[in-house]
Amino acid sequence: MTATRLDGKATAAAIRTELTDRVSALADAGRRPGLGTLLVGDDPGSRWYVDAKHSDCAQVGIASIQRELPADATQADVLAVVADLNADPACTGYIVQLPLPRQVSEAAVLEAMDPDKDADGLHPTNLGRLVLGVPGPLPCTPLGIVELLRRYDVPLAGAEVVVVGRGVTVGRPLGLLLTRRSENATVTLCHTGTRDLAAHTRTADVVVAAAGVPGLVTAEMVKPGAAVLDVGVSRVDGKIAGDVAGDVVEVAGHVAPNPGGVGPMTRAMLLSNVVTLAERAARPVLA
Numbered sequence: 001m002t003a004t005r006l007d008g009k010a011t012a013a014a015i016r017t018e019l020t021d022r023v024s025a026l027a028d029a030g031r032r033p034g035l036g037t038l039l040v041g042d043d044p045g046s047r048w049y050v051d052a053k054h055s056d057c058a059q060v061g062i063a064s065i066q067r068e069l070p071a072d073a074t075q076a077d078v079l080a081v082v083a084d085l086n087a088d089p090a091c092t093g094y095i096v097q098l099p100l101p102r103q104v105s106e107a108a109v110l111e112a113m114d115p116d117k118d119a120d121g122l123h124p125t126n127l128g129r130l131v132l133g134v135p136g137p138l139p140c141t142p143l144g145i146v147e148l149l150r151r152y153d154v155p156l157a158g159a160e161v162v163v164v165g166r167g168v169t170v171g172r173p174l175g176l177l178l179t180r181r182s183e184n185a186t187v188t189l190c191h192t193g194t195r196d197l198a199a200h201t202r203t204a205d206v207v208v209a210a211a212g213v214p215g216l217v218t219a220e221m222v223k224p225g226a227a228v229l230d231v232g233v234s235r236v237d238g239k240i241a242g243d244v245a246g247d248v249v250e251v252a253g254h255v256a257p258n259p260g261g262v263g264p265m266t267r268a269m270l271l272s273n274v275v276t277l278a279e280r281a282a283r284p285v286l287a
């Protein structure tokens with residue numbers, strides 16, 4: 001038996017279609033949402049992601065504000081663009097593409113963003129809101145994972161979920177999201193320092209592999225019928241290599257492949273965050 005594919009590409013396309021009505025309503029009220037991006041440097045992977053985000057925006061009617069700085073930009077250069085985007089009324093939500101060059105502090109840049117325009121949900125205020133259970137924009141990859149599982153009826157309530165990876169964009173906030181009462185999963189957050197990773201993953205109903213270690217999760221580490229989501233992004237010989245080995249599809253019940261799984265969902269959730277932020281900003285106008 002081979003696993004059901006969690007098709008992130010098709011699901012993200014459906015979400016974009018659903019968003020177009022909300023974008024039209026905002027545009028009719030003179031409040032068209034606008035996504036800003038700041039790309040620092042010329043990493044081809046980062047450029048691809050940013051370009052893909054803007055072509056997604058064009059599809060649903062969200063305006064694009066594309067800012068770029070050279071790889072040798074200073075922290076002051078980056079903070080100046082952040083201040084611009086904070087002040088620009090056409091920009092209702094924005095992201096600073098990560099990673100930033102070494103000379104620029106990511107923490108300082110995230111902190112300088114207007115939390116009400118934080119389309120990535122990575123501002124300390126918004127991460128704090130996630131911990132507190134207060135509404136606010138949520139990180140896109142964790143949201144995309146939860147939404148993909150929901151649309152394929154993979155149950156989370158009471159489920160054992162093992163997340164591999166403790167990074168700030170995926171693993172750490174995903175643990176917080178999944179343990180909310182609304183999701184009600186039990187989460188074990190594993191990482192590269194976990195003594196016996198396989199012992200954890202073998203008990204899991206859902207495994208999310210987000211460690212950035214190619215082929216880390218193999219078939220013998222997966223309980224038959226479990227859902228396995230591949231979120232690792234590494235490049236091996238110029239091609240994307242995920243954290244999940246090819247033989248896992250023979251054991252798992254569901255697999256989110258990489259590419260074609262969580263990546264497109266991340267972009268769809270970014271659009272959803274931008275639309276929600278624009279709706280919130282327009283509330284007095286929209287009634």
Ligand SMILES: Nc1nc(=O)c2c([nH]1)NC[C@@H]1CN(c3ccc(C(=O)N[C@@H](CCC(=O)O)C(=O)O)cc3)C=[N+]21
Pocket residue numbers: 048049052095096097098099120140141233240258259260261262263264265266267
């Ligand atoms: N501020 C910030 N926010 C992010 O959300 C952010 C970031 N920085 N830095 C880098 C990571 C990575 N990331 C991905 C987004 C989409 C795909 C994606 O759409 N991938 C496609 C195609 C991949 C390909 O073929 O190259 C897929 O999985 O099918 C992947 C990875 C967002 N990130």
